[in-house]
Each structure stands twice: as structure tokens, then as C-alpha cells.
Amino acid sequence: MLDRLIAAALLTMAGVTNAAESCAVPPNLTPAPAGAQEEQRILPVEKFVIAWYWWPQNCRNYPGEGCSQKFAFKVHGLWPDGAGKTYPQFCRAPTALSPATVRANWCMTPAVSLLQHEWAKHGTCAWPDEKAFFADEQRVAAGIVMPDVSVLRGKLTAGSIRDAILKANPKLPRGSIFVGTDRKQWLTETRVCLTKAYAPMACEDNDIGAPDRVPVRVWPR
Secondary structure, three states, X not given: OHHHHHHHHHHHXXXXXXXXXXXXXXXOOOOOOOOOOOOOEOOOOOEEEEEEEEHHHHHHHOOOOOOOOOOOEEEEEEEEEOOOOOOOEOOOOOOOOOHHHHHHHOOOOOOHHHHHHHHHHOHHHOOOOHHHHHHHHHHHHHOOOOOOHHXXXXXXXXXXXXXXXXXXXXXXXXXXXXXXXXXXXXXXXXXXXXXXXXXXXXXXXXXXXXXXXXXXXXOOO
């Protein structure tokens, strides 16, 4: 019950402060194919993680869909997690997303192939259907503000990225925030560790990615 109250409080707070980013859904979106069944791993769900790509860096690595609109953070996915470092994946045979689902969620995750992948790999392991999966993903993402870190000045570190996230989300535990970088220390993604009730929690085994002291570079929007 306490977890659910904390999660509800975060959602209310973020709903007040999280301004919608401008997004124009392309008129001719076509869902990605379902693809072949990949390695199945069925495990009990013990917790969740929600992840965001720093979209400018993602587009730098993979130019193409969703890269013309100068987005900041965009949702990578909502992931069921298991005990320790194990997690379930590809729990059911993949099905292609409907055009309506793709259009409804493209501004959250502006790549049809990524939407399909997230449903096939993660959504099939904790939700009965695509509608339930993306409804929860939208709700959880709306409850956490990911600030535009491209406006930060000075020498940035993983700690200053966390500071910016905490400033926008004062109720998040610092230990719940994962900061990911590539080998050249460019910011790639952030994550927040969650309980089964979607309340923020300290990441297991202090798995928070780059420690606070690590220098971080941010590719501009």
C-alpha cells in the first residue's frame, strides 16, 4: 500500500510540472512486423525498470525515424525485472502492434521498430495485451520528469545529471537513478528502478551505471 501511495504522489507531482514536448506524429506510420520468436526466458517478476534514451545520442548512433524533431529524452521501455541480474524476456510468441497502438505511443517512443521490440521482449512478460502494456508505460513515464539536460552548463558529470533529475523529481531516491554512457562518456540513457507497484526504489546492488564523479558529455539537440 505504501508503495502505491508513493507512486501516486509522484504521478500527481509530475503531472503538474512535466510540460508536453512538441511532437508531430508522421502521417504514414506503418507498424513493424512481429518478427521471429527470440530466446524465451520466463521468470517471476520481482520489480520493474523504466528507461529513457537521450534521443539526440540515439539519433547520432542510429539516424532515421524520429530524428528530425529534435527530441530530448524519449522512453526506451518499461521492463519487468527478476531477482538479482536476471530478467524475463520474450515470454510469448510475438504479435505485431496495431496501427492505433503505434500512433498512440509514437510520441513517447518515436520509432516503430523500437515500439515493436519493447512489446515483444518485455510487454509479453507482465501484461495480457499491448493495450495494457503501453497504458502502464505511459502512466509510469508521465509520473517522472526527465529534464532537458542539453541546457546544463559547465563540466558535466553523472552526478550533475542525477542532480538535474532530482531537482525535477525531489521524491526520487538518488540510488534509484541509473545514468548510462558509452565508452567515450557520451550520455546514452537514464533509468529509474521501481518496485512491483511502480514506486521508485534503490537499484539492486547499487547498479546505478556511471558513478557521480564520472565526466559525462551530452550530445546537443
